[in-house]
Amino acid sequence: MTSYLELSNITKTYGHFTALENVSLSVDKGEFVTFLGPSGSGKTTTLMIIAGFEKATGGTVKVGGLSISELAPHQRNIGIVFQNYALFPHRSAVENVYFPLQMRGVSRAKGMKQAEDMLSLVGLKGFGHRHPKELSGGQQQRVALARALVFEPSLLLLDEPLGALDKNLREQMQIEIKRIQRSLGVTTIFVTHDQSEAMSMSDRIVVFERGRIEQAAAPLDIYHRPQTSFVASFIGESNLIPATICCAGNKTAKSLALGSVDYAGADNVLLDGQEVTLLIRPEHIKLSRNPVDGRRNAFMTVETIVNYGDNALVIGRAGDIPLRVRVLGADVVIIKEGEECCVSWTPDSVFVITK
């Protein structure tokens, strides 16, 4: 399958400041791709360059094989949902959705009918006559989504659209957006700094940091096989342990804090003596009173226990390395703050990061 959206070597500089550096990315038709990264990482700048509101200093943007780099925003046929929805306050919901059709010369009778149908699709049947200020945040969001989709755009761009919603509504909207995106099959770029949002919604996550793409991969790959320490620490909770490969043939690394650690695999060729970072996710570490047979064991002094009811986070120290362990709520009773206990894991849960 050839790629549908193609970013090639996009660079953006403001004076001496480089906001984006050689960003290249291919997105398939119908794919849901999330740009994830901290603020200032370049994810929104990339989105604005795709939309045409920012001009790239270098590089090209192609959609369906044709370059759109030279087109003005209104010529690009791209639907955008802005962070604050940007609904027109002087138009009712259905008139907002009709707007892009009106701009394309669709007659009022036909366009309003189409707009009503789109509102039904996003679950707002019967709300068309209301003005934006008479709608809740979630409803405004749906109107903005309907407006960005009604003209069958070649791309849908979502710029942190869920940021202003409360937690329950946000989860509901995540499912809604995903459902609508699937039913229309529209190629979608979703920008967020919320990693759980990225994990739950995307076909693929692109992690941005300091104007570069750190990694672009499926959510579970990003989670289990992060290519850089930044990705590992930004996505999910992580224990990052500095270590040295001591024997690549035996798949063993040596860490000052944990002693020798076996690992199952790595994505890169490792050499003896190479400095690496070992990733062990907190939920892959088991907590026990005594060492467990068949697992790699270490000792940890418990410092803090944070209870969440169904699970708990145990924070402690093994040597001079801080460790975080996720345990089931019921298991946490065996341990108290200040005590020493055993932590253990299997080689499968150790992933070697070389960068």
Next chain:
Amino acid sequence: MGISLSKLTEKADIWPWLLLAPLGIYMLIFFIVPLADVAIMSFTEPKVSLANYQKVLTGALYQRVFLNTFLTAAFVTLCCLAVGYPLAYLMANSKATTAMLILLLVTMSFWTSFLVRTYSWMVLLGNNGPLIAFLQMIGVDQPPQLLFTRFSSTLAMVHILAPYMIMNIYSVMKKIDPALIRSAESLGAKGWSLFRHVYLPLTAPGIANGSVLVFVICLGFYVTPVLLGSPREQMIAGLIGHQIEEFLAFGLGSAMAMVLLVATLIILTIYHRRFGLDKLWG
């Protein structure tokens, strides 16, 4: 605890009125009482009757002057809009320093005394003034009469009232979320359609505010039309002054003032019903 709290709220109830008192008393003595006096005079001078109103509402001269006043106010409002809208747009969409400079120019004319501005126009437009001299220089043999015409009074009134229009529209333009314009562009709007379907409706409240303000102020304009305008095309305030100063017809003048006041209040009421009066002042 409960007692002290209720005492506090009692105090809080008095405070606003106490703060309002100086202005309230001032307004009562120097505005409400004289206004009431005018209202009473309109019915009692020279004797108790409705004759003054009959004259004002049916007399051909007065009808013509009222009509002329309203038409002039409407025309001045339109001119202010035509001049003010592009300038406000320029202010709202240029760099901070440029915007400050324009703002300074606009408000500077605002700080200058009313009379000075009016007399300046007399100098500029007079028969020995620079504008006539310029027209003669470029070969106009018999330059038209500029001063003491409808042209000169309209020009001066637009100059004086345009800042009200500009500031009202500017404040609305400044508050427009840039994301709205971007979103309109992404949805396919450009140029004229972007202006007509998005920008203009979004700035409409500013246009309405500015227009009502300019129109209402213009209705009661006195000095400028009297000093610069044609004597044959008086506005109502000038006629009122005329009646009172020259004919000592206090009753007739008062009746005209009351009709003007009621007309103004009607306009403001309609505006309030539609937009809310509180928005008029920003």
